[in-house]
Amino acid sequence: MQLLALALYHRDGRPTPRVVRFRPGALNILTGESETGKSEVLDIVDYCLGRSTPNLPDEPIDQTVGWYALLVTFRDDSRMLLARPRPTGASTTHAMIRTGDETLDLPRADELKQNSNVAALRSELSARLGIEDFRFQPPTGAARASFDVSIAQAALLCFQNQNEIADKKALFHRQTENGIAQAIKDTLPYFLGAAGPEQALRRYHLGEAQRAQRAAQRKLDDARRHQASVDASGLALLRLAQSEGLLDEVPAAPSAEQIRALLEHALTVTAMTVGPADLRDRRQALSEERRAFREQLQDLDEALAVVERWKQQGKAFTGELHLQLGRLKSLHLLGPERDADTSICPMCTRPLEEPDPTAADITLLTERLTDELEQAQTLQPVRDEHRRALQSEREAVVERLRVNGAQLRELAASDERMRDLQEQHLRIARVQGRIDQALTAGTGSSAGDIGRLHNDLTLAQENVETLQALIDEDDVTAETERRLTDIAANMTRWAKRLNLGQAAAADEVAISLSQLNVVLRRPLGRLPLNRIGSAKNWIGYHLVAHLALHTYFRLHNRPVPGFLMLDQPTQAFFPEKIRDATTVQDADWATVTAYFALLRDVADLNEGALQIIVCDHANLTDEEWFQDALVENWRPVDGNRQALIPTDWLD
Structure with missing residues (x-):
């Protein structure tokens, strides 16, 4: 997969997008002054390839652009359009996908519609690249989770922004972010061809078998502990039953079968009558x-x-x-008064309403x-x-x-x-109740059950040993080191060509999978990149490492995108806050020219299979091949500013 064009669409729906076109299979140089958007090109391409957490600047790109689109081509001349809307937050999953033949081109602004998401975009890209559909399984006991191998890991091998290319402690894109370094270590053997889905599947089956073995061991240990506990408590219950008169005689050291038989007999004894x-x-x-x-x-x-x-x-x-x-x-005591008229008041002689008795x-x-x-x-x-x-x-x-x-x-x-x-x-009732409970709880822990669990453990151990033997035969680590040794041959030759520090005395310049960095092997011992001084050397070793790595990918048709994007590989030769590198007269232009010449020669060496895209301040006006490689030159023309965002978009 290589890049054909990058397009930015204005948020107000203007019909004409800002388009940067690239030449596949060749060196592409995008040069210009500072603050013209060169470094943002890498971030935009990374975003279009499915990154869900964009790293795009707020001004002026995010304030003017509504959509980003990337047109890519594959080895069979088929094409794919990958478009992403402007992110509205810390992360986004929206996307637009189109596929077609060599006639497919960038869409019009009114054709941009969300028809997919990041997961589908990565899945489609992975399939087109030939990345096999499998899930990486970490080694048993590892704290990290499994994940699907996809373009998400392959793309980490294709970018070097201006901070990464001059980093003496990290070699790969986003390596210092949480979990990324381990993901690179886990998947680089696959992208090199040292491991494949078969090894991942075997490792997964080994993990499952080891979990089954641990589970079988736990069950057997639990059964043995339970049986020992049952035997001890059973003997104690026998002594207690004997003291209560439920049993006549108890052997001094009865077997598990005798204990169970005696306890079952104690349950059948009826308690004596309690009183007359x-x-x-x-x-x-x-x-x-x-x-x-x-x-x-x-x-x-x-x-x-x-x-x-x-x-x-x-x-x-x-x-x-x-x-x-x-x-x-x-x-x-009454006399004649007895016969007095009781209907008349004796005082006023007037008739009474109610006569007296x-x-x-x-x-x-x-x-x-x-x-x-x-x-x-x-x-x-x-x-x-x-x-x-x-x-x-x-x-x-x-x-x-x-x-x-x-x-x-x-x-x-x-x-x-x-x-x-x-x-x-x-007391007898309580003892018999405890005996019944013990016999019920002891069910399943007999000698026959322990024997069955022991057989299960033996089978699980044999399965683990078989799978471990298959994995040991694969020896992914040794195969990865062998392929890194093949890559080291070009790295050593190109490091000496650039006259990088300590390269002349080194027997081999190689990539360390454990350190994810460049190491030099010398008669005096290994020398890591972080112990070599000068940003010039750090950048140079990054260049030779990634160029050799991608040359190996192309030679062996590995499922990694066929492009390498580099941002500011000559930054070590110019002042920290340079406006235009062409104005610096006392820079080490011979070394700058040698860096770009190596990029040109490696692109030619791969015969169209590798596309190198460089965003840089430098512009070698006296080198015809350099001018032929230019795709954009963002320096003022007739007083008009040239940049990723057109001037009229900022009005």
């Missing part, structure tokens, strides 16, 4: 009799209370009658009250007799309760043995 039946019946009879006496006593108390209330009410009634009769006796009426009432008083006085002796009968009956019941209580206390005093038997019965 007559004592139990007598206690029950006395208790029922006591309840009856208490109920009878309560009834008698209630009856006596009623009689007492009657007595008090009778006394009040007869007392009132005596009082009223005493008052009415004065009627006997006559003396005869009052005399009649007095006689009736006298009769009632005599009747009430005749009832009082009857009531007194009834109360005395109730009190006598109550005293008899109280005496019976006293006798009953004495009998119960006497029965309780002679019932000590009965309580002892009851306690023994409860």
Whole structure:
């Protein structure tokens, strides 16, 4: 896969996009002044290839651009359009995909529509590149998670921004970000051809087999511990059952089968009768009799209370009658007044509305009250007799309760043995309950079950050993090192060509997979890049490493994009805040020219299979081949500023 064109579409929907076109299979140089957008080209291409967390600057790109589009081509001349809308937050997954033949080109602004997402874009790109569909499985016990191998990892080998290309501690794109270095270590053997889906599948199966082995070991250990616990607790239960009389004799060291048989026998023993039946019946009879006496006593108390209330009410009634009769006796003192007219007021002689009762009426009432008083006085002796009968009956019941209580206390005093038997019965019941629980819990932990679990563990161990042997035969590490050694041949030759520091004395310049950096192998020992001074050397070793790596990819048709993007590879030769490198007269232009000449020669060496895109300040105006490689020159023309974002977009 190589790049044909990069397009930026204005947010206001202008029909004409800003397009940067590239030549496949050749060196492409994009040069210009500072702050013209050269470094952003790499970030935009990375974003179009499916990066979900863009690293695009806010001004002026993000403020003017609404869509980014990348047109790519493949070895079979098919093309693919990868478009992404302007991200609206820290991450985005929206995308647009088009596929076609060599006639496919950039779309119009009104044709940009979201029809896919990042996952589908990466999947399609991975398939077109030939990346096999498999999931990388980390080694057993590794803390990191598995992941699908895709363009996401392959693209890390295709970019070097201006900070990365001069980094003495890291060699690859985004290597210092969390998890990226490990992802490169995990997938570089695959992209080199030292490992494939078969090894990943075997490693996955090995991990599953090792988990199964650990599970089988845990089950066997648990069963053995459980069986030992059951045997110990079973022997203790046997001793306890023997002490309670459930078993006659228990061997000193019984086997597991004997323990289980004796415990099962202890469950069948019926507890002895707990005390004489007559004592139990007598206690029950006395208790029922006591309840009856208490109920009878309560009834008698209630009856006596009623009689007492009657007595008090009778006394009040007869007392009132005596009082009223005493008052009415004065009627006997009347003479002729008895026959007076009671309908006329004796004071004013006027008729009364309600006539007063006559003396005869009052005399009649007095006689009736006298009769009632005599009747009430005749009832009082009857009531007194009834109360005395109730009190006598109550005293008899109280005496019976006293006798009953004495009998119960006497029965309780002679019932000590009965309580002892009851306690023994409860102890026996508890022991048998524990035996039943132990036998139930012990199910599944027999010798036969332990034997089966041991066989399962043996099979799991044999499976692990078989898979481990297959993985050891693959020896991915050794194969990766062999291929890195092949790559080191070009790295060593090109490092000496550029006269990089310590290269002349080195036997080999190579990539260390463990360090993910360049190392020099010398007679005095290995020398890592971070121990070599000068940004010129750091950049130079980055160049030779990535050029040799991609040359190997192209030679062996590996599923890695066929382009390498480099940002500011000559930054070490110019002032830190340079505006235009062409204005610097005292720079080491010979070395700058040598760097670009190496890029040109490596592109030619790969015969169209490798595309190199360089964004840089330098412009070698005296070198015809350099001018032929220019795709954009962002320097003022007739006073008009040239940059990634057109001037009229900023108005």
